[in-house]
Amino acid sequence: MAPHAAVLLSLLLLTTCAADTHLHFFLHDVVSGSNPTAVQVIKGPASSSNALPDVAFGDTTVIDDALTETSSPTSAPVGRAQGFYMMSSQSGMVLMMCVNLLLTTGDYNGSTLAVIGRDDVMTTTRELSVVGGTGKFRMATGYVVWKTNSSSGADATIELDVYTTGLNGTATIDANAPVSPIDGSGATGKSSSGAAALRGAVPYGWANAWVAAVLVALAGCVW
Numbered sequence: 001m002a003p004h005a006a007v008l009l010s011l012l013l014l015t016t017c018a019a020d021t022h023l024h025f026f027l028h029d030v031v032s033g034s035n036p037t038a039v040q041v042i043k044g045p046a047s048s049s050n051a052l053p054d055v056a057f058g059d060t061t062v063i064d065d066a067l068t069e070t071s072s073p074t075s076a077p078v079g080r081a082q083g084f085y086m087m088s089s090q091s092g093m094v095l096m097m098c099v100n101l102l103l104t105t106g107d108y109n110g111s112t113l114a115v116i117g118r119d120d121v122m123t124t125t126r127e128l129s130v131v132g133g134t135g136k137f138r139m140a141t142g143y144v145v146w147k148t149n150s151s152s153g154a155d156a157t158i159e160l161d162v163y164t165t166g167l168n169g170t171a172t173i174d175a176n177a178p179v180s181p182i183d184g185s186g187a188t189g190k191s192s193s194g195a196a197a198l199r200g201a202v203p204y205g206w207a208n209a210w211v212a213a214v215l216v217a218l219a220g221c222v223w
Contacts, residue, residue: 023103030065037066040060045057062083078105095119097119098116111137137164
């Protein structure tokens with residue numbers, strides 16, 4: 001490949017990398033009480049795990065957990081974590097997480113992030129994968145830094161730092177693209193409640209414009 005062509009290809013790849021988004025909030029997993037947000041739907045055989053008493057390999061719990069701005073469950077709501085987790089280790093407290101993070105405030109109201117991964121509960125900091133999304137997070141990729149903030153019995157508060165990368169200058173693909181009917185009108189709604197917890201995308205529009213100008217100049221040299 002000619003040197004000019006190699007440089008042109010590298011710059012072209014840069015224009016497709018685009019924006020990074022950092023979101024920070026807390027998840028409240030409530031198993032106890034009269035109104036739990038986490039309900040066990042499958043109980044594994046008692047003899048299948050020696051991890052902890054009353055915990056068995058195969059235990060599966062469905063969740064609709066609150067996401068809030070701070071660690072206090074009464075702080076401003078920013079969304080819901082909906083999905084399930086399953087005890088996936090025969091010898092330790094390890095969960096397989098499969099969760100949709102539905103955001104309900106700010107610029108990302110109505111958008112979702114799909115999170116999946118291994119949650120070693122006894123480890124201070126865990127990392128899970130962002131494997132997609134909807135609304136302003138269509139085709140998002142990234143990861144979640146997942147930390148236990150506090151626990152009481154089976155209930156837990158988890159701190160989430162979500163880092164995602166899309167394909168252009170605002171949050172993911174194109175903020176002006178047609179909204180899926182599934183997203184509804186909420187995908188473009190805004191609310192001040194809890195907005196501080198949803199830290200916006202880093203703008204890269206100016207960088208893309210600069211790279212585009214360089215591409216045009218190089219194109220004249222190469223071809």
